[in-house]
Amino acid sequence: MDEFKNNNSGRRDDNDQVESDKTTRQNDSNGSSYYYSYGPFSSVQSDGQRKDGKLVEKDVEITPPQAVRPLPSSYHRAGAEQQQDGSGRNGGNWQFKQNKPKSQVKTIFLSFLAGMLVITVLMYTADRTNMFTPETALTSAVAESGETTNSGTTSQSPNAVPAVMPSGTADVQSVVAKAGPAVVKIETLAKQSSSSGRQSSPYYNDPLYQYFFGNQYGDSGNSGNNGSSNENEGSNSGQLTPLGIGSGFIFDKTGYILTNNHVVEGANVVQVTVEGTNKPYEAKVLGKNADLDLAVLKIEGKDNFPTVTLGNSENAKVGEWMVAIGNPEGFEHSVTAGVLSAKERTITINSESTGKPTQYKHLIQTDASINPGNSGGPLLNLQGQVIGMNVAVSADAQGIGFAIPSNTILEVVDKLKNNQPIPKEPVPFIGASLLNLSPEVAKELGTTLTEGSVVRDIIYKSPAYQADLRPYDVIIGANGTPYSTSQELIDFIQKQKVGTALTLNIERAGQKKDVQLKVGNKNDFSSTLQQ
Structure with missing residues (x-):
């Protein structure tokens, strides 16, 4: 109140x-x-x-205040009813309701998802249409779909090279299923006396292994033995010890096997293990050739062994897929795959057994993994045909292996089966050893020439001997073409066929003249001179 x-x-x-x-x-x-x-x-x-x-009071003119801006909608009264203060004016009990900002994290996340969706669609479209490589897309399309010829058959474009193996891994599986049973494991044994106690490694007798991987075990057996090694050899004379491990393949159902010569070189006993059998067969070496590094073995037991077919290596193309089967490091029937990297390769290897260098010519290069123990095994195409015999691998580089082409094998396989001698491949030569004409040699000869090849020696009855080529003659060129070094002249001669007539342009005692001769075959002479 x-x-x-x-x-x-x-x-x-x-x-x-x-x-x-x-x-x-x-x-x-x-x-x-x-x-x-x-x-x-x-x-x-x-x-x-x-x-x-x-x-x-005196009247005073008062300027009215400016109009007040209307309050934003975010302002609200703090009650359902308006309150008045003691002076009769409305109370100022206003409350400000702050707008909550939208979450920035959610906005960024949604923007990221939208961007990823757009990029995915663009990448998929570019991949399907090959918009950046239209020529490749066209070639690939032809390669996949094929072109229909007038005869109704479908052919692929010769320019289309598949980036992956055709039809996937099923092709390798079919090759292994078809050719795998014909691949055999070859183990060799030798008497300890003949091996000089150096059989600590099963790959000791493999010259290719020693060439590419080094002679890691060769002399270890004799180290530290001093004079006691002879006594041990005498007491163990006749005892068979492991000599080497390799591979081979059966090419005739009656039991004929092809392998490398270095796999069976120096062996007293050769044992062959066929897939699916536990007991090895004892094989007989019918014929072998060190120059070609080929050998033919024969096993007895049945007349229906699984076989593999020798194909035509000339038809194999660089980039074609290849499959290698063998026993690397003793792991039986290991399968590797790769492509044919190159053809007509040449390598030279010094053989420990013969002490002479062996030159391998016309080899197939592949990047299929080949290791010690693969020697003698087949290199197959996707039709299951043997295109080459695996022979070597380079340890200094990745994916460089070599195989003897099947066409080289086909030329001599019958002679090896019948143990007949195989004629050596003709080697063109003239029968003269040469050296470069240096300023010192030119001064001694009293010639003004600065380039050419000086004849040092002449082989008796060789083409150079019969043409009256003499020591100290300076060969300027051949057939009118100058050759400044002896190596250039040798390379020219080795490209000629045996029996080809040549005209050597020479200078003798300050006078120029021509000498006529025919290119001979180095295999007909026992001399070790280069030319």
């Missing part, structure tokens, strides 16, 4: 003040006062006057 009374008292005071304001404004209209008031407050000017004991 007291509070109610106070409120009423406040209202009366306000009413009295309103009446006072009205009286004051009336006085102002008469222009008799400079006094003005606003609300309960008042001020007195220096020139203000009083009337009837009260200050009289």
